[in-house]
Amino acid sequence: MFTLLAYALAIGCLVVSLARDRDRTRTAFRKAVAAFTGILPDFAAVLGIVGLVLTFLSPKTVAGLIGAGTGFVGMVITSLIGAVTLIPGFVAFPLAKSLLDRGAGMAQIAVFVSTLMMVGFVTAPLEIRYFGKKVTILRNGLAYLYSFIVAFIIGLVVR
Amino acid sequence: MVREALRYRAFILIIVADVAIWAVWPSAGVTVLRHTFSNFAQMASVLPPVFLLIGLLDVWVPKETLMRFLGDRSGFLGVAISIVLGAAAAGPLYAAFPVAAIMMRKGAKFSNVIVFLGSWSTLKIPMVLFEASALGARFAITRWVASVLGVTAMALIIDRAVTKDEKRAIYARHEMI
Numbered sequence: 001m002f003t004l005l006a007y008a009l010a011i012g013c014l015v016v017s018l019a020r021d022r023d024r025t026r027t028a029f030r031k032a033v034a035a036f037t038g039i040l041p042d043f044a045a046v047l048g049i050v051g052l053v054l055t056f057l058s059p060k061t062v063a064g065l066i067g068a069g070t071g072f073v074g075m076v077i078t079s080l081i082g083a084v085t086l087i088p089g090f091v092a093f094p095l096a097k098s099l100l101d102r103g104a105g106m107a108q109i110a111v112f113v114s115t116l117m118m119v120g121f122v123t124a125p126l127e128i129r130y131f132g133k134k135v136t137i138l139r140n141g142l143a144y145l146y147s148f149i150v151a152f153i154i155g156l157v158v159r
Numbered sequence: 160m161v162r163e164a165l166r167y168r169a170f171i172l173i174i175v176a177d178v179a180i181w182a183v184w185p186s187a188g189v190t191v192l193r194h195t196f197s198n199f200a201q202m203a204s205v206l207p208p209v210f211l212l213i214g215l216l217d218v219w220v221p222k223e224t225l226m227r228f229l230g231d232r233s234g235f236l237g238v239a240i241s242i243v244l245g246a247a248a249a250g251p252l253y254a255a256f257p258v259a260a261i262m263m264r265k266g267a268k269f270s271n272v273i274v275f276l277g278s279w280s281t282l283k284i285p286m287v288l289f290e291a292s293a294l295g296a297r298f299a300i301t302r303w304v305a306s307v308l309g310v311t312a313m314a315l316i317i318d319r320a321v322t323k324d325e326k327r328a329i330y331a332r333h334e335m336i
Binding site: 001002003006007009010011013014017024025027028029030031032033035036039041042043044045046047048049050051052054055056086088089090093094096097100109110113114117118120123125126127130131132134135138139142143146149150153154157158 | 166167169170173174176177187190191192194195196198199202204205206207208209210211212213214215217218219248249250251252253256257259260273276277280281285286289290292293294295297298301302305306309312313316317320321325328329332333
């Protein structure tokens with residue numbers, strides 16, 4: 001859906017751009033290709049790592065690990081899993097729901113969802129290429145800690 | 160040719176590891192390669208329009224225009240626009256990085272770029288809708304509101320923690336494409 005919209009937008013802009021100035025459009029196209037090929041090696045490496053992580057930390061494995069702990073220890077475990085894995089939303093949310101139904105704690109699930117989205121351990125090499133080590137560590141580190149606050153708030157509001 | 164291959168050394172190493180896994184544990188190896196392939200397929204479908212839009216933005220939108228809305232003096236409006244830009248997106252976080260790069264190239268304020276990244280990572284509306292259908296509106300809305308505050312606060316902290324010189328060095332990375 002997003003992809004379709006993005007293509008429609010990009011093609012629309014491309015047509016307008018072509019109609020207004022062919023040379024500029026050619027420059028834009030060249031820049032797009034250069035930006036892509038410039039970063040492709042890092043993308044390729046990260047996608048390779050994600051392939052490995054998804055295999056050994058599959059949604060099934062994750063479900064088993066999350067069921068294991070309760071209380072704060074459980075939150076630490078699920079937050080670490082959320083930080084390391086890269087499960088797409090359409091798999092993660094139903095998974096989280098089924099874990100809740102099977103008796104997992106609200107705070108554990110909330111910290112899992114939050115770290116899953118905000119903290120990207122495997123995509124860090126790519127983030128470092130764009131923003132440098134310091135910013136990447138700060139952003140992911142703060143997001144990790146903040147996920148506990150989010151979980152705490154959700155624990156209060158959602159019963 | 161050799162230099163080009165050298166740039167892919169990390170990727171080549173991972174593929175070698177994948178093949179090694181496949182050799183000692185074929186079923187896992189096949190799964191790894193299948194996942195890797197589908198990741199590439201996803202990237203190949205998501206990234207072309209993103210990079211094309213980045214290229215077009217680069218040649219058509221003057222730096223002054225973007226700075227007016229997202230630059231050093233954009234204030235609260237700049238933060239709001241950064242949140243909306245990130246939240247309107249969907250798709251993996253890695254697609255946000257090149258967009259953030261063009262924002263920096265066009266003179267967006269550093270803290271706004273970080274807000275945008277945070278927003279893209281966790282406030283994406285299409286995803287939140289899906290979250291609400293699976294985990295309930297109360298869960299999704301609470302997390303969204305808490306995250307808006309967090310994303311903004313974290314950007315301010317990071318903005319303070321990173322020195323002017325460090326910011327200049329990061330921006331310099333994106334001056335040329």
